[in-house]
Amino acid sequence: MEYREFGKTGMKVSALGFGGSEIRGVDVGTVDRLLGSALDAGLNVIDTAACYGDSEELIGKAVSHRRSDYFVFSKCGHASGLSTPDWDPRTVRDSIDRSLKRLKTDYVDLMQLHSCGVDVLQEGSVIEELQKAKQAGKIRFLGYSGDREAARSAVELGVFDSLQTSINVADQSVLDEVLPLAVARGMGVIAKRPIANVAWQYQTMPEVDYYVEYWRRFTKLQFPFTKLPVSEAVGVALRFTLSTPGVSTAIVGTQNPGRWQQNAAYVDAGSLPTSEYEAIRDAWRRAAEPGWMGQT
Numbered sequence: 001m002e003y004r005e006f007g008k009t010g011m012k013v014s015a016l017g018f019g020g021s022e023i024r025g026v027d028v029g030t031v032d033r034l035l036g037s038a039l040d041a042g043l044n045v046i047d048t049a050a051c052y053g054d055s056e057e058l059i060g061k062a063v064s065h066r067r068s069d070y071f072v073f074s075k076c077g078h079a080s081g082l083s084t085p086d087w088d089p090r091t092v093r094d095s096i097d098r099s100l101k102r103l104k105t106d107y108v109d110l111m112q113l114h115s116c117g118v119d120v121l122q123e124g125s126v127i128e129e130l131q132k133a134k135q136a137g138k139i140r141f142l143g144y145s146g147d148r149e150a151a152r153s154a155v156e157l158g159v160f161d162s163l164q165t166s167i168n169v170a171d172q173s174v175l176d177e178v179l180p181l182a183v184a185r186g187m188g189v190i191a192k193r194p195i196a197n198v199a200w201q202y203q204t205m206p207e208v209d210y211y212v213e214y215w216r217r218f219t220k221l222q223f224p225f226t227k228l229p230v231s232e233a234v235g236v237a238l239r240f241t242l243s244t245p246g247v248s249t250a251i252v253g254t255q256n257p258g259r260w261q262q263n264a265a266y267v268d269a270g271s272l273p274t275s276e277y278e279a280i281r282d283a284w285r286r287a288a289e290p291g292w293m294g295q296t
Contacts, residue, residue: 001042002267006248007188009141009161011071011109013045013249015242016267017190018260020048020055022253032062034257039069041264047164047190047251048103049075049114049145050095056102064104073164073190074099075114075145077126087120092129096138112143112164115296118153127159145192147174147294155182164190164251166294167244169237170217171196172284173293175244183246193295194241194250195234200226213295221287223280235266240280243271 002015018038023031035046046063048055056074063070076095077087084091096111111130113121120126121144133139143162144154151165155178163182165174171193182189199206199214200223206215218226225236241250252263271277 001264003044004248005188007161008186009110009188011188013071013188014043015249016043016263017045017047017073017249017251018043019192019251019253020046020059021052022255023055023058024053026058026255028058028061030255030257031058034254034260035059035063036066037257038260038264039063039066041261043260043264044070045073045249045251046070047073049112050099051075051078051080051114056099060102060104067105071109072103072105073110073112073143074103074108075112077114077116077120087116087126089125089129092126093133096130096133100138107137108139110141110143110162111139112145112162113154115146116150118150121150121153121157127157131159143188143190145190147296151294152178152181155185155187158185160187162188162190162248164192166193166296167191167241167247167250168194168196168214169223169240169280169284170199170214170221171292171295172281172288175281179244179246188248189246191241191244191247191250194252195237198230198234198237200233201230217292220289221283223283225280231262235269236272236276238263238266239269239272240277242267243277 003012006013076092079086079091082091082094130142141161144160145164147165154160196214197211199211200218202215225233
């Protein structure tokens, strides 16, 4: 497994991280096998969120006994069952405490504000609540997870240690301005949706709304690699994301323990050749429409 510096935090993170959104509702035995095999193979980043159903609880049950083997990243801000409103400082405070209980840990390595808008960031009270949690030893580092104008605003504020944002072959808007700015500020960068939901595989518009925008983009981008067998094309897409300068780790979710091994093999193949990477960038520059912003 390749490890990369996570900004200025001092953490060295695995290039491939585990995304906890996919395990909602899965039995704990499957999650135990899935995460156990990933940790055994060297993955050391598990990313989840308070609003991912029972994800935090499942992670805590499955691998909290191996807490020293991984960095746990979570997210807060949405009430997700709490009585206070979204983006209220009380919600952030109580959500952090709830996450610690669910994850069966005394601290999380990174707590991220979860896709709040520019207005919330500029008002600042939820950031202050994160800073209080850090002072109390409940979290080690502060992050922001989101896209578009809010992602840029979070970087420019200079208070966050990391940025999690969409980076993939069909979502490259962040690469020219926001990502270089984050790198210049010494932030760790987490790429979410790194394989663009494999949306190119659908011959007609997918039924899952979450995939539709990327599917529309692929119909115009017409990347040659999407004509390859799906398993090979996924490898190209993931390697593109990990070849992007500044990306610390790419978060991929799955419910299939065998899928982790396949993803790890893609990472082992190394960066895309420069010519192949630039061909994908050039195709984006030619085809991208003004409204093709980051997908949350």
